[in-house]
Amino acid sequence: MLQYHYDDNLHRRAAVVLEGCIIFLLDFLIPSACGKYLITNPSLSPENTFISKSGEAGILCEGSTIDITIIRIAFEKFLWSTNMLSRNELLCTKVEEALDKLPELTTNADGLIQEWGLKNYEEQEPGHRHVSHLFGLYPGQSINPARSPDLADAAKRVLERRAAHGGGHTGWSRAWLLNLHARLLDAEGCSQHMDMLLKSSTLANMLDNHPPFQIDGNFGGCAGILECLVQSRALPGASNPSIIEIRLLPSCPTSWTEGELTRVCTKGGWLVSFAWRNGGIVEPVTVKSPATKDAEAHIVFPNGSRTIVRGVQPKSEHHIARAA
Numbered sequence: 001m002l003q004y005h006y007d008d009n010l011h012r013r014a015a016v017v018l019e020g021c022i023i024f025l026l027d028f029l030i031p032s033a034c035g036k037y038l039i040t041n042p043s044l045s046p047e048n049t050f051i052s053k054s055g056e057a058g059i060l061c062e063g064s065t066i067d068i069t070i071i072r073i074a075f076e077k078f079l080w081s082t083n084m085l086s087r088n089e090l091l092c093t094k095v096e097e098a099l100d101k102l103p104e105l106t107t108n109a110d111g112l113i114q115e116w117g118l119k120n121y122e123e124q125e126p127g128h129r130h131v132s133h134l135f136g137l138y139p140g141q142s143i144n145p146a147r148s149p150d151l152a153d154a155a156k157r158v159l160e161r162r163a164a165h166g167g168g169h170t171g172w173s174r175a176w177l178l179n180l181h182a183r184l185l186d187a188e189g190c191s192q193h194m195d196m197l198l199k200s201s202t203l204a205n206m207l208d209n210h211p212p213f214q215i216d217g218n219f220g221g222c223a224g225i226l227e228c229l230v231q232s233r234a235l236p237g238a239s240n241p242s243i244i245e246i247r248l249l250p251s252c253p254t255s256w257t258e259g260e261l262t263r264v265c266t267k268g269g270w271l272v273s274f275a276w277r278n279g280g281i282v283e284p285v286t287v288k289s290p291a292t293k294d295a296e297a298h299i300v301f302p303n304g305s306r307t308i309v310r311g312v313q314p315k316s317e318h319h320i321a322r323a324a
Contacts, residue, residue: 175217230272
């Protein structure tokens with residue numbers, strides 16, 4: 001939330017909670033069996049089951065991928081928070097040391113991201129509704145087609161395997177698949193999952209059918225539509241995390257021939273409005289800068305061209321076109 005609308009008072013209140021979370025995580029992490037990493041143990045991948053080498057069904061593992069992914073995100077958010085508020089430098093040092101010891105995402109011989117952490121297991125249910133090991137793709141941002149193409153390809157293989165075995169059979173799971181494909185810039189995959197969400201998992205009153213009703217599918221479906229049309233993140237490689245990259249129509253299906261967005265809030269607090277037709281932006285794009293000073297945004301158009309907005313007054317509105 002703070003990355004979309006920064007509030008110093010809210011940040012200082014939330015920082016206390018985050019700090020308590022970090023203290024717990026540092027205490028909970030233990031050395032892996034090989035001694036190289038810090039991991040969670042016991043651990044599991046929510047609701048999913050693997051087949052052990054002896055052929056038995058198993059749940060518990062060392063450092064599941066979702067555990068380590070969420071802990072990595074928590075550590076990174078804490079370091080960002082500490083830098084902003086200049087508090088608890090000692091704890092910051094401990095987090096940096098622990099962060100270096102977390103295992104990276106692992107892929108197996110089939111090119112799939114491993115779900116149960118350091119050890120490779122076969123799923124008992126290959127089409128399971130959860131895709132917890134792809135948390136780093138969505139809602140996280142550690143897997144990205146541009147910055148980590150090998151991991152993005154491995155994530156795509158996971159989704160293909162899930163789909164081949166009947167995945168996405170609940171409404172909320174289908175909505176998650178929509179968001180995951182949007183992050184992979186797979187526009188037609190998004191179209192397929194959006195259609196299935198509406199046809200198979202939406203009731204006549206437009207509520208999500210789990211079954212029965214579950215609001216996750218409605219929220220996730222709305223989030224997925226927005227991910228198809230606008231994505232924002234800290235500019236890769238920039239030393240200043242407040243410099244934001246805003247991508248327009250990153251995963252817009254061809255069947256969404258035209259439309260309009262008004263005042264969508266991106267990371268960094270920018271408000272973006274634009275219309276599109278047949279995969280292109282109907283210029284100009286309107287952006288309103290956040291309340292903070294020295295804000296900078298890189299607007300990326302569907303054809304890859306960029307227009308940079310910087311040095312503008314807080315809360316000022318600007319009409320921009322593609323750079324020549």
